[in-house]
Amino acid sequence: MSNPLTTLVAVLFFPGFSFILTYALWCQWVSRKAAARLQNRQGPLHTGWQGTLQPLADFIKLLVNEDITPAAADNPVFNYSPIAVFAIPLATFLIPIQSLTSLRGWEPIASFEGDLIIVLFLMSVVILAVFLGGWSSGNIFGAVGATRAALMMLAYEIPLSLVAVGPAILAGSLQISKIVDWQVTSVNAFLGAPNIQGLAVAAVLLIGVVIYLICLLAELELRPFDISEAETEIVHGWQVEYSGKKLALLNAGHDIKMVLAAALVTSLFLGGPAGPILPPFVWFILKTTFCVLVLTNMSVLFARFRIDQMVAGAWKYLVPLAVLQVMAVVALSGVI
Amino acid sequence: MSEREFVIPIGPQHPALKEPESFLFTVDGEVVVDVEPRIGYNHRGIEKAMESRNYIQNLYLTERVCGICSNAHQTAYTGAVEEVGGIEIPERAKYVRVFMQELERIHSHLLWLGVAAHEIGFDTMFYYVWRDREVVMDLLEEVSGNRCNYAMATVGGVRRDLPRDKYPKWHKMLDKLAERTNYYIKVASTEKTILERAVGVGYLGKEDMIRLSGSGPNARSSGVPCDIRKLTPYLIYDEIPFEQIVVDNGDVLGQVLVRTLEVVEAVKICKWVLDNIPEGEIAVKFNPLQRLPEGEAVYLVEAQRGELIHYTISDGRNMPYRHKIRAPTLGNIPSLVERLKGGYIADIPITIAGIDPCFSCTDRMAFYDEGKDKTWTWTEGELSRYRKEWYSR
Amino acid sequence: MSIEEHIKIVEDLVKEFGEENIYNTKVPRAYRAFAHVKREKLRDIVRYLKEEHGFVHITTISGVDMRENYEVVYHLRSEGFSFSLKVPVPKDDPKVPSIVDIMNGAVLYEREVNDLLGVFPEGHPDPKRLILAYDWPEGVHPLRKEWDIQTIREKVDGKRWGKDVE
Amino acid sequence: MSILTWARTHSPWLIHFNAGACNACDIEVVATLTPRFDVERFGALIKGSPRHADVMVVSGSVPRKIRDRLKRIYEQMPAPKFVVAVGSCAISGGVFQDCYNVMEGVDKIIPVDAYIPGCPPKPEAILDGVVKLLMSAGY
Secondary structure (H helix, E strand, C coil): CCCHHHHHHHHHCCCCHHHHHHHHHHHHHHHHHHHHHHCCCCCCCCCCHHHCCHHHHHHHHHHHCCCCCCHHHCCHHHHHHHHHHHHHHHHHHCCCCHHHHHHCCCCCCCCCCCHHHHHHHHHHHHHHHHHHHHHCCCCHHHHHHHHHHHHHHHHHHHHHHHHHHHHHHHHCCCCHHHHHHHHHHHHHHHHHCCCHHHHHHHHHHHHHHHHHHHHHHHHCCCHHHHHHHCHHHHCCHHHCCCCHHHHHHHHHHHHHHHHHHHHHHHHHHCCCCCCCCCCHHHHHHHHHHHHHHHHHHHHHCCCCCCHHHHHHHHHHHHHHHHHHHHHHHHHHHHHC | CCCCCCCCCCCCCCCCCCCCCEEEEEEECCEEEEEEEECCCCCCCHHHHHCCCCHHHHHHHHHCCCCCCHHHHHHHHHHHHHHHHCCCCCHHHHHHHHHHHHHHHHHHHHHHHHHHHHHCCCHHHHHHHHHHHHHHHHHHHHHHCCCCCCCCEECCEECCCCCHHHHHHHHHHHHHHHHHHHHHHHHHHHCHHHHHHHCCCCCCCHHHHHHCCCCHHHHHCCCCCCCHHHHCCCCCCCCCCCCCCCCCCCCHHHHHHHHHHHHHHHHHHHHHHHHHCCCCCCECCCCCCCCCCCEEEEEEEEECCEEEEEEEEECCCCCCCEEEEECHHHHHHHHHHHHHCCCEHHHHHHHHHHHCCCCCCCCCEEEEECCCCCEEEECHHHHHHHHHHHHHC | CCHHHHHHHHHHHHHHHCCCCEEEEEEEECCEEEEEECHHHHHHHHHHHHHHHCCCEEEEEEEEECCCEEEEEEEEEECCEEEEEEEEEECCCCEEECCCCCCHHHHHHHHHHHHHCCCEEECCCCCCCCCCCCCCCCCCCCCCCCCCHHHHHHHHHCCCCCCCCC | CCHHHHHHHCCCEEEEEECCCCCHHHHHHHHCCCCCCCHHHHCCEECCCHHHCCEEEEECCCEHHHHHHHHHHHHHCCCCCEEEEECHHHHHCHHHCCCCCECCCHHHCCCCCEEECCCCCCHHHHHHHHHHHHHHCCC
16 A cells, blocks of 8 residues: 555546446446347447447436335335445455456555455345345335345355365465466466366366356346346346336446456456456456356346256255365365 | 235236236135136226127227237127128138138247246247247238238128238248247257246146136147137138147146147148138128128137137127127136146246236235135245245245 | 037927927027026036036126016037027026036136126125226126116216217 | 436336237237347336336226226336327227226326327337437426
8 A cells, every 4th residue: 555546546446446337337238238139139229339338328317217215115224235235346346356456566455365255255245235125125026036035145155155265275375366376377387388187177177167157147146047036027026116326226236246256257267367468457358258248148048947946956966066176176286 | 834924016017918917816724725816907898889889890899809819809700790690701701811810820829939938037038939920920911911900800701812922922931930930849848947847837637627618728738629620610610621739738838839839730721721712702792881680699719819709699780789709818717727726835826827928917816814814915926935935844 | 510410409408308498499500509598497407418418618608688688698518519598587686596516617707797797696606796896886787788888987987978978 | 418318318118017908019019129129229128117117108998997006006116207108099098988997098097298009009119109209208
């Protein structure tokens, strides 16, 4: 923290809040456009170039719309939980993006031993805010959606955390920037002298990525697991009573969570901003956008599961697989 | 278990197309004892209005009983009126009516398939099915000039001819429809996420279906051969070679199969009509002031959703004395209720969602617990949660 | 099936129950038949048709105001043969015996007739209002000929309105 | 054009209300979502909850039994809110005028900002109506 001004700029503009918000809106556009194209539609088209400004228009419109607080929901929990849903991912995002700044030789704002744990913890806290917000909305759909969200969390949170620990064990650190560094050095070493252990590690981590992405689909409430806000079943689930500013914050919070998830995948498995020729910033954008595209693609391909099928499936397949993956990682970490 | 008391404000709101309807459930412990359907949110009083309009004006009313089965209603209405009046319509008009009826069946079944996919959250399939449905909508528009409410039939024949130079193009469009439908049959019967939500859901056996007078694809999915086109042939259906689709699954998957296979059959019928349609007049003259002799007639039509009856009584004026319409939906409610009855509460939502989206305002069901004197309303979401709790005990 | 067989079924029915209980029979064409039926004999006849001639399907029940009396028309169907049984109901005693226990499918149709024409199905397990709004006034049955649209509006909304009034 | 106007006109979220329609208008409203027409090009989405929507698309001749619900859903929408009456029935009762159970038009119950005639209007017409409404609604 040598220069307070630099830190302030870093927090507010780059890689801080303004950048994150812009980037989240961009990713929403990428996601919507990709889903539309996969479904044989055009998607947003007339708002800015190819509809790139569509998420911004939605955001501004919701911000200035009337903000209705239903009589049954007039309590602090209902009013403040959208802020939590928005602010927590926003603040959390500073951590995975550190890997980007550290490569550029900038002063890291929030990078410390154990920040991976903090990120995972904060992402789970968001679900708590969702639950409280839905439950306090005084609407039956809201309560149902909240319960479903909490139930789903019980199913996916464990494999999600387990798999995230894999790279940390291999890197011998719980600091995201160190995990990135480890990936860069080991990939370089592998390219210099290919060996069988390196391939084994890559294979195990690949399983990890797949599990991680599936869990992220549930965490982000995307298609096969959008059980907590299923439109045809419970209208919009826990968001049903929110309107105006609060809805804008909820939507933006969702987008930020999506890029946060993409950034985590990038940092933990894809080598963060490292890459040849192009500058690290471009690599970071490319990799996270790629992750968003993968998530969108997966979400378009499936029908929605029922909550019981989802929970049972997670405990039957994902959790054992995640445990096996961690065990394999532990075994391999001894080898390397 | 006792604190689960919910009352939701009823607002028939759904992004998919839904007719506002609700169901009142009586449960004894875990088992559904009785289901009371609540309908009438769409009651407009058409039958009364028909008594004060002449036979030509009533064409437009009957057509708008339902915008999806508009041609079926017109076929039944004109058929009943012509039977009372002893009007013999030209042969070519019969072929045109059959052609329209089968096109409408294709459009309606594909619509249902898309909406059913949307119900289980498979939006991509919804978009694809509805994209291919546009082919038949184009065909309908080309024939009649409108995408819904075609106004093709009139008393004494049909309004518009099928121009012969268009037939090669229409054949091509119909081939495309058959090809796409075969693809969707494959998808629906192999895609795992669809099967998870369709197999064994809302089962009803053949005997029960007969007992409850179900009709249409709903009954044919339970193994009851009840196609009016075969049983009491009208127009030229006794000359057309086509198969009656009957499967004995009895569940939601059976309904998907019946409807998609019927689309393929309907395409065949349309192609047969185009190949065999005779030359000639398309209508005999009928004047709005023309009086019909006293009499009565029952006309049965196989609409897309089942058996449709129009019963008309004439007292010798130029307007009906009484005209009764019973749409297939009402006839299928008792069997839907039976599909729900006897099952655990936990299985209700998928049953309704799967049976026919025309009924399912699935979120609004009220429970009346026998023994405990209280009524509360459940949503599908609570039902899912409830099912989960029930199964996990 | 040909029209001769349909005529035979109707004749058999008349022979079984007698001319005084089944009258005005007609078979206008193949697959269609109409007959008037005494109210007291309705249940027996429906049961007989169901058991002896396979009329297991009830298509619908229509209610008609015939000016001097009401008529409730039961449209039964066996395979393709649609048989319409017309039951005259006197205006001062608008009731019919319920046939729900014989024909389970009739459960909603009887309620509909009760709602719109005001002919009460005696013995119906749950004869509640089905179609009309919950705040609809009692005793207004729109399919009765004495109610035209403006009198219904006057009764329900408290005033006449619409394009004829303005 | 201020930025608020720009945002609002480019992001109309619709809610579809079936007030006793014959389903023809309803399937055409749903058809606007589909690949051929794709209402999302203009930023419009069909939402399930009235709290999220700006424009209510009403079809149907408003039978008595559904009247109160129509009013309630309208009240649940956040301001600024607009109502589009789709189809002849929603405009005036259409062919159902002089039916005893019909209120003859949505504007007898709630204020209507745009009327889209047709029986049913084509999906293109519905799109056009919504866009025209937003362009002219006093923003």
